Amino acid sequence: MTVLSKRVSEIAPSATLAIDTRVKELIQNGEDIINLSVGEPDTDTPMKASYMAIEGISKGFTKYTNSSGIIELRKRLSQKFKEDNNLDYDPDQIIVSVGGKHSLYNIFMTLCNPGDEVILPAPFWVSYSEQIKLADAVPVIISTDESTDFKVTPAVLESYITNKTKLLVLNSPSNPTGTAYTKEEIVALAGVLEKHDNVYVISDEIYEKLIYDGEHYSIANVSERMKERTLIVNGFSKTFGMTGWRLGYTAGAKEIIKGIANFQSHVTSNVTSVAQLAAIGALNDYDHTQKEMFRQRLEYVYGRVSQMPYLRCVKPQGAFYVFPNVEQTFGRSYKGTKIESSEDFCRLLLDHHKVGIVSGVAFGSPNNVRISYALNLTRLEEAMNRLDAFLAELE
Structure with a gap:
């Protein structure tokens, strides 16, 4: 018999924090991971x-x-x-x-x-x-x-x-x-x-x-x-x-x-x-320039994702995420491993191309993945290159 209460036993852990934790552990172990999994802007606390x-x-x-x-x-x-x-x-x-x-x-x-x-x-x-x-x-x-x-x-x-x-x-x-x-x-x-x-x-x-x-x-x-x-x-x-x-x-x-x-x-x-x-x-210290910075990142990431094979994506109007549908990758294989879900997609991308994103399962949309663009453009460009390379290797 579990000692935990029924209410706690039945809740699911935060999927976003779980993958963020795993990504940070990999980074601490020396892996070059680009973390696009967490909704955390890279801007500093106002002075x-x-x-x-x-x-x-x-x-x-x-x-x-x-x-x-x-x-x-x-x-x-x-x-x-x-x-x-x-x-x-x-x-x-x-x-x-x-x-x-x-x-x-x-x-x-x-x-x-x-x-x-x-x-x-x-x-x-x-x-x-x-x-x-x-x-x-x-x-x-x-x-x-x-x-x-x-x-x-x-x-x-x-x-x-x-x-x-x-x-x-x-x-x-x-x-x-x-x-x-x-x-x-x-x-x-x-x-x-x-x-x-x-x-x-x-x-x-x-x-x-x-x-x-x-x-x-x-x-x-x-x-x-x-x-x-x-x-x-x-x-x-x-x-x-x-x-x-x-x-x-x-x-x-x-x-x-x-x-x-x-x-x-x-x-x-x-x-x-x-x-x-x-x-x-x-x-009393809001930085009005950050909106334009995030807009540039959106245009870049959406522009890249919308041109990638197997993905389809609605252009967002706000926040700092894109939410592409990856259903067309289901049934395809990456180096012998079949992709049967968005969770498989995210796991293979992280394990082999070192980019952390989140499956849409926990968001109530299992055919999608969430990609945060709350990172500088240099890292976003590298992340999109890795995602593109991953998709190119699907069979």
């Missing part, structure tokens, strides 16, 4: 963020803080929402958590009762489904594919809503596909949701600054009614390259944020004190 954290340490700002986040940071985030998103949130409608992942987990645990349904469009970020299950809720998967640019249509969304539906998870721009919904598409989805008062929305907007075709538009902007039923999740990992600082935040209706705060107070007490100071510094 103002580091300076504010160092100053905080030197002045002894190392004690407990308000469990929802220091008021200075929540006021600055309130200003951010007004300036960047044209949304009004008071500081008590915002809570700071230990990363965007923690923010999401807080919401599921605060809002979901056993048996509640959470609509989750696939492909989806790997932790969504596992967190939903940890909250004793039921992930209801809407499968999408290249034919709709991996987007959910209003008619399809309507068909999945039941009297058990509690939440819709909306991630735009998306991890893993890079898909970004237009304003018109968001408004159309809101038209469905406004007919169902029992359905709330998690709008994961952590890639909002990285849209290359069009502008970011939040579903909370559609109407005051939608704003009251939307929880915006964001963080500092992607926009500011601060993955290790573990900083995320949620904005929403005051009653829900208060419930999240009660839950969080028993889980983490507070976000690391000096990390909160770093967050203030980061918000």
Whole structure:
């Protein structure tokens, strides 16, 4: 009999972190691996963020803080929402958590009762489904594919809503596909949701600054009614390259944020004190040139992948991933080993050509693979050359 709880025994480990761990072990062993598996930008922490954290340490700002986040940071985030998103949130409608992942987990645990349904469009970020299950809720998967640019249509969304539906998870721009919904598409989805008062929305907007075709538009902007039923999740990992600082935040209706705060107070007490100071510094030191840098990388990687044999790929509008379909490689062989899945594809590519990417299985899209282009162009060029060579050797 296992000593582990049922809930822990039934969750799957993070596929992205698992392959990232393996890649880093190979690198430590002297292998020349190009790691395109993890969603970690190669940009540095903004200098103002580091300076504010160092100053905080030197002045002894190392004690407990308000469990929802220091008021200075929540006021600055309130200003951010007004300036960047044209949304009004008071500081008590915002809570700071230990990363965007923690923010999401807080919401599921605060809002979901056993048996509640959470609509989750696939492909989806790997932790969504596992967190939903940890909250004793039921992930209801809407499968999408290249034919709709991996987007959910209003008619399809309507068909999945039941009297058990509690939440819709909306991630735009998306991890893993890079898909970004237009304003018109968001408004159309809101038209469905406004007919169902029992359905709330998690709008994961952590890639909002990285849209290359069009502008970011939040579903909370559609109407005051939608704003009251939307929880915006964001963080500092992607926009500011601060993955290790573990900083995320949620904005929403005051009653829900208060419930999240009660839950969080028993889980983490507070976000690391000096990390909160770093967050203030980061918000005052955003590098606007990085968007163009990532756009150049997208154009290069997408341009290469779209010309490769056996692969087909929808051009992303945001984030820093491409998500090609590799189904045409299934049944082919590499040096005597048959490829029967995207997992086989990724394993052979890593073992023989030293490029780490992630199978789409964990994202709910088993025929695809996720390739991150959060690396400099020199390494991306070498990675694409290796991928091209791998495909050329298939039989």
